[in-house]
Amino acid sequence: MTAKYINFKSAVNKGICSGCGVCAYSKSSKIKMEENKYGQITPKIVGVLSDDDYTLxxxxxxFSENSLDKKIDLSESENLVGRxxxxxxxxxxxxxxxxTGSSGGxxxxxxxxxxxxxxxxxxxxVKKSRKNDSLFEFSISNSTNEVIEGASSKYYPVTMDEVLKIISCSDKLFAIIAVPCFVRAVRNLIEVDEVIRKRIKVVGSLYCGHLKTSGYSKxxxxxxxxxxxxxxDIDFRLKADSEKSSNYKTEVTTSKGKFTEFRQKIKGTNWGLGMFxxxxxxxxxxVSGELxxxxxxxxxxPKYEADDKGTNLLIVRSKVILDIINSSQERLYLDTISESDLYTAQAGGYRHKREGIHVRNEVMSLISGHxxxxxxxxxxxxxxxxxxxxxxxFMRRFSDLHYYFRASKFTFRLFELCVSLLSKIHGALIKIAR
Known part of the structure; x- marks a missing residue:
């Protein structure tokens, strides 16, 4: 039996949702964004959606099969990073x-x-949240100082519905930066929402291997x-002097003080594992935010990893950004790199997404028919x-169990032991694959 393609309704029902919030912005009286017990922000349908609602x-x-971004022709590129x-x-x-940045600033x-x-x-x-129930949220910065306050990576769930409402009620022009799936959602919204199209003038993307749940921070x-x-509070990317740029620290701020540890020493935080x-x-x-x-x-x-201050990849996709770069050469250190270098720098992410998606599609189609x-x-x-x-x-699903294992120090250490064992098995599988 042929598997059905995911649409909005099945995306919500099957959990194929990143919590971007464009649905809740567009149908605010019928859809609300909520965080579930596993630390994922997802839409909750609170009203009756009509056929016209579902079409929009x-x-x-x-993630819908009819998502407008899927109709964009990328054939002029080599299909690695988009145009x-x-x-x-x-x-x-x-x-x-x-x-102040995670990498090159x-x-x-x-x-x-x-x-x-x-x-x-x-x-x-994304900046530090003003709410009590969340560490980070999408915010609006109106000056360079405010922008710098929001520097550095936040591996934490956020949603755009509230900030999109603010944008739609404003007469200002905006730039927005987000992860690739959110970028696709914004581009889709620009196509159907005239107000958003007039307000959002520049869209930036962060490279993304995957989104983390709030369970990751906990x-x-x-x-x-x-x-x-x-x-x-949590600083996911605290730079460590005299270390490789990839060997950064994580600092947590709690009611009992600040605590810091090298990310590599915390079991289960290797990005390739895909936990949380x-x-x-x-x-x-x-991977790169092609739109x-x-x-x-x-x-x-290798050329840049030894620099503990960090080095960015930058893909320029529009003339507006190119003009800024070309007129600021004295303020930047830039090496022109090839598409092959872009792939090598994030090879694990490309393999997992471009190769692995077909394997995961087969698994999902067997389990749910989608x-x-x-x-x-x-x-x-x-x-x-x-x-x-x-x-x-399996590892992704197992990491959700952290919610239940937080009951006591003993059960958490048991969970941590399981994470360590699963990580070692993953390492062994990688060696076999090589």
Whole structure:
């Protein structure tokens, strides 16, 4: 029996949702965004949706088979990073941006330049939340200082519905930066919503392997110090002097103080394991944010990894961004790099998304009779790679159990022991695949 493609309704029912919130923005009286017990923000349908409602939602949901972004022709590219003008590895020479950023500081610098040059009035990005029930949220920055306050990566669930409502009621021009699935959702919304189309003028994307649930933050805090009190803040990417740029620290701020540990020493935080990940991320092909005006990531290349201050990948996709780069050469250190370098710098993410999605589609189709519509041709990985992709699905699901194992220090340490064992099995599978 042929599996059905995912639409908005089945995406919500099957958990193939990243919580972007465009559905709740578009149908605010009928859909609300809520965080579930596993730390995932998902839509809750609270009203009766009409056929016309579903037609619209199928167009704007980034995981729906009728999502407008799937109709965009990317054939002029080699299908690795989408259409682009130039690609670079580099950093901002001005110390403030690089020191406060996760990597080379180019993302925050570009957003600041958009305001300084009056291309936009404000920037929408993720910053520390003003709410008691969340650590981070989408916020609006109106100055370069406010942009810098939001620098550095936040591996935490957020949603755009509330900030989109603010944008729609404003007469300002905005830039927004988000992960690829959110970028696709924004592009879809721009196609159908005239007000949003007039307001959002620049869209930036962060490279993304996957979204983390809020369980990830809680797990890190529990692992560093179980009896930590209330979790108040977390810095996921604290740079460590004299270390490789990939060997960063994580700092948690709690009601009992600040605690820091190297990320690599915390069991289960290797990004390739995919623990504390949204299910939807297993069904996304976009690593770099192909529909953005620019894309920012980490240059995980041997030439740059030794620099503990961090180096960015930058993909320029629009003339507006190219003009900013070309007129600021003295303020930036940039090496032009090839598409092959872009792939190598994030090879694990491309393999997992482009190869692995077909394996995961087969598994989902067997279990539920549904699959996502892929833009790229099916590849046939080796049997050992198929085992790895399937095993990662199990690891993702297992990590949700952290919610239940937090009851006591004993049960948490038992969970942590299981995480360590599962990680070692994953490592063994990787060695076999090589």
């Amino acid at each position: 939602l199928n167009k704007i949901c980034p 682009y003008i130039d690609s670079y590895a580099g950093y901002v020479k001005e110390k403030t941006y690089r020191d 180019i993302g925050s610098w570009l957003l600041s330049e958009l305001i300084t040059r009056k291309i936009v009035d404000s920037v929408v990005h 797990y890190i805090a529990d692992s560093i110090m179980f009896d930590h009190g209330e979790l108040l 990940k949204y299910k939807s991320c297993d069904f996304c092909e976009d 953005a005006d620019f894309s920012i990531g980490d240059a995980w290349l 699959q996502v519509k892929c833009r790229f041709e099916k590849v046939n990985p080796s049997r050992s790679r198929k085992v790895i992709y399937t095993y990662r699905m």
